[in-house]
Amino acid sequence: MTRHFFHAAPVAVLAFGTVAGAQQVPNARPLGATIATVAEPFGGVQSLRQLPDGRLLVNDPSKRRVILFEADLSKYTVVADSTSATANAYSGRMAGLIPYRADSTLFVDPTSMSMLVIDPKGNLGTRVMSVPRPDDAFALTGLAFGLPGFDKQGRLVYRAQPRFEFRGGPGPGQPGFKPPQMPDSAPIVRVELATRKVDTVTFVKTYAPKMTMTQGENGRISMSSVLNPLPTVDDWAITPDGTVIVLRGREFRVDYTDASGTLVQGPKVAHDWQRMSDEEKVAFLDSTKTAMEKARAEMQTRIQQNGGNVERAMAAGAAAAGAGGGAPMPMIRIEMAGGGGEPPRRGEQRSGPNGAAPNANITMPPLTFVEPSELPDYKPAFAAGATRADADGNVWVRLIATKPMPGPVYDIIDESGKLLDRVVLPPNSAIAGFGPGVVYLATRDAEGTHLKKVAVK
Numbered sequence: 001m002t003r004h005f006f007h008a009a010p011v012a013v014l015a016f017g018t019v020a021g022a023q024q025v026p027n028a029r030p031l032g033a034t035i036a037t038v039a040e041p042f043g044g045v046q047s048l049r050q051l052p053d054g055r056l057l058v059n060d061p062s063k064r065r066v067i068l069f070e071a072d073l074s075k076y077t078v079v080a081d082s083t084s085a086t087a088n089a090y091s092g093r094m095a096g097l098i099p100y101r102a103d104s105t106l107f108v109d110p111t112s113m114s115m116l117v118i119d120p121k122g123n124l125g126t127r128v129m130s131v132p133r134p135d136d137a138f139a140l141t142g143l144a145f146g147l148p149g150f151d152k153q154g155r156l157v158y159r160a161q162p163r164f165e166f167r168g169g170p171g172p173g174q175p176g177f178k179p180p181q182m183p184d185s186a187p188i189v190r191v192e193l194a195t196r197k198v199d200t201v202t203f204v205k206t207y208a209p210k211m212t213m214t215q216g217e218n219g220r221i222s223m224s225s226v227l228n229p230l231p232t233v234d235d236w237a238i239t240p241d242g243t244v245i246v247l248r249g250r251e252f253r254v255d256y257t258d259a260s261g262t263l264v265q266g267p268k269v270a271h272d273w274q275r276m277s278d279e280e281k282v283a284f285l286d287s288t289k290t291a292m293e294k295a296r297a298e299m300q301t302r303i304q305q306n307g308g309n310v311e312r313a314m315a316a317g318a319a320a321a322g323a324g325g326g327a328p329m330p331m332i333r334i335e336m337a338g339g340g341g342e343p344p345r346r347g348e349q350r351s352g353p354n355g356a357a358p359n360a361n362i363t364m365p366p367l368t369f370v371e372p373s374e375l376p377d378y379k380p381a382f383a384a385g386a387t388r389a390d391a392d393g394n395v396w397v398r399l400i401a402t403k404p405m406p407g408p409v410y411d412i413i414d415e416s417g418k419l420l421d422r423v424v425l426p427p428n429s430a431i432a433g434f435g436p437g438v439v440y441l442a443t444r445d446a447e448g449t450h451l452k453k454v455a456v457k
Helices: 278-305 310-321
Strands: 002-007 034-037 047-050 056-060 065-069 076-080 096-099 105-109 114-118 124-130 156-159 185-192 197-205 210-215 221-226 235-238 244-248 253-257 263-268 330-336 382-389 395-399 409-413 419-424 429-435 438-445 448-455
Touching: 047 096, 047 429, 047 438, 056 096, 197 244, 235 382, 244 382, 244 395, 382 429
Parallel strands: none
Antiparallel strands: 002 330, 034 448, 047 056, 056 065, 065 076, 096 105, 105 114, 114 124, 156 185, 185 197, 210 221, 221 330, 235 244, 244 253, 253 263, 382 395, 395 409, 409 419, 429 438, 438 448
């Protein structure tokens, strides 16, 4: 069996409201002044970390490098790249950064399934550890399932990789064959690195697309997902002090871990739920289709630019958009051999036409959406991947749009679930990371991705 996971770009999201309970919803305000701007454009910024002394580690997977900036962002040194300029090679596909002990940082390389320590001086590989569970190597990059971190007890916390449920029975193309089922929840786990003991914090509701199945004349089974651009999901983040925050999408409620690590149910967040009429559902789907077809075409271009490497194209797309903008809506396609020949065995490489890479001519599958009647009557407050923890212990939640605004709108919520503030970002920008009292914004233009350090107030 071969699997292909394709991601379209995030749908634009934000929210607006008045009162939910006694708490007032503040008006969205702009961020403060720009403090510094990086002169050199990036290929993309997937993740970054501001160190306690103000220096900045930036992960640019499109150019396959990690660089360390001085506090004023004027000069930098290369920590890892794909050239002979350094002794440290960047991952062949993608990588992630996780704040570690004191000023050190973990560089997660899913290709080698290892975690390398970057010391405070920017030296990579002073210590090397294997990832806790091989199947979760991709999840530790922070590319699609939230940014990992360490809790108050020093355990690594992350959202584990979702897994298809294969129901058994006859094989593909045979009567009674049952297609795999996408799970509708995923665990947030914490791992003691010394002992590799795994503990589950909680489960979060995830997007489980409806699958359609067709069979060709050669007996080959093809299954594709039907997209719902407004699913009700949960989201999560971990604050710098190790508190795990879980946002429940059905109620827009904040749950959090106490000092012992136990998850405590918190209050609902003030929100103005927007009801959607039948006409509004049709209009929403029409605009979403237009935006996602454009994103599909851009992804097809990135796949070709990356030699048919889908995973690298996905990383480049997410990095170009900037982190924290809401998770991409997955378009899933699975093909299983029937009477038309078997897929390559594990480790087998098959060439494409004229000896090209086997995936060089891969084509993005067509987009299929649910009917308007299947959309919810009320817009969810947020989408998957919309939550980020800042350096001051609060969480920023990008809200689903209820009216036009110049840029993305975020609610800022403290650990207790109190709505503190609401901000609107500049157009064409996304959150790349945080420092105390500041937010780093990634903006995209024809030259590449630009990084700015902006005051929160």
